Amino acid sequence: MSGVEVITFGCRLNTYESEVMRSQAEAAGLNNAILVNTCAVTGEAVRQARQAIRRARRDNPHARIIVTGCAAQTEKQTFAEMAEVDAVLGNEEKLKAASYRALPDFGVSAEEKLRVNDIMSVRHTAPQMVKHIDGHVRAFIQVQNGCDHRCTFCIIPYGRGNSRSVPMGAVVDQARNLVDSGYREIVLTGVDATSYGADLPGEPTLGLLAKALLKQVPDIRRLRLSSIDSIEADRHLMDLIADEPRFMPHLHLSLQHGDDMILKRMKRRHLRADALRFIEEVRRLRPEISFGADMIAGFPTETEEMFENAARLAEEADIAHLHVFPYSPRPGTPAARMPQLDRSLIKDRAARLRATGQMLHQRHLDKMVGTRQWLLVENNGLAHTENFTLVTVPGLRPRDIVEATISGHNGKHLHMQLTAAAAA
16 A cells, blocks of 8 residues: 555544644654544444454555554553554654654564553643644544543543633634635534533633524534533533524433433433433424433442433433433543443343334424425435435435435335435
């Protein structure tokens, strides 16, 4: 191979940072290299990264393999000890051209491979400019990094550091740059995006940032948030939900569970009633909105009744896009020291919760049939509605925005018929 290939795991923030990594590595003159941007959310994510590294070495025996990302930050020795790996970079180092210029030669020891600093010492997130997001029709912009909260199950603060925000002016510049490159939908991403601005002068909020973007970059056709913590939603964000048609009617919530005792043991900052109250208020402001949510099955000490409370919350909230994670103990987190459930029970509960999610998704698809929707055409013959539902759109051009009537679904994707005045 030649050039720089990037293999990305995990969140949209990683996807954005992979483009930064690629540009910085190329600026450093790196060639014949594979960058693996890892995720640490679950043990399975780490296993998949290790598997991909071994496969990359088999397929590219002479390439340089550089591992970075959250798992490299939290389990640096694990990757440094892999014979297939030539260097390990931390989450801060991966975004700097100097890190790639300073890489050691092949055949170094595990200690010499490591370029991972203390992420907790990082106090600022430098603005990063990219012109495109490889393979994506929607453009992601990093607005925040790190997290000041310490949920008992979560390793991510130890991979990302404390919360720090990108200045508003830099976010506006990046959005303008991406819109000028032809992107029509922008997705704001962060580790804890709704904490945006607390470390900036004047303490602007995520909602205020979104308002500024839509005002100062009027060519943004569609604006989304990647994920939010509902307890941190500010009044400006609620204004956008109610009154701004370019702010897309879909929110992905970090719910994690639906039982108050488990939420407390997770050290979450909301209870069941808080989540339902927020969802009810948002639906009052924007009836067509849909919700996604992350939920964990099999958290330590979870009883059958507690699990059923979680499933009932998903139903009561009518979550259209439920992302279920079987609990995975992450070394060093408080939850890993709590009494653990049997792995077979965790898998069973995760499967049952996914079945609830599939039922809710079917219900959502049924309700969409017969409605008119504006679709952003993506790659591979698919598009997203404004409320983030996938639609089959064979033969349409990526990045086009078209109007269609939803004619049915196949249990996974909606089907559509274009309206007479389809394109916009």
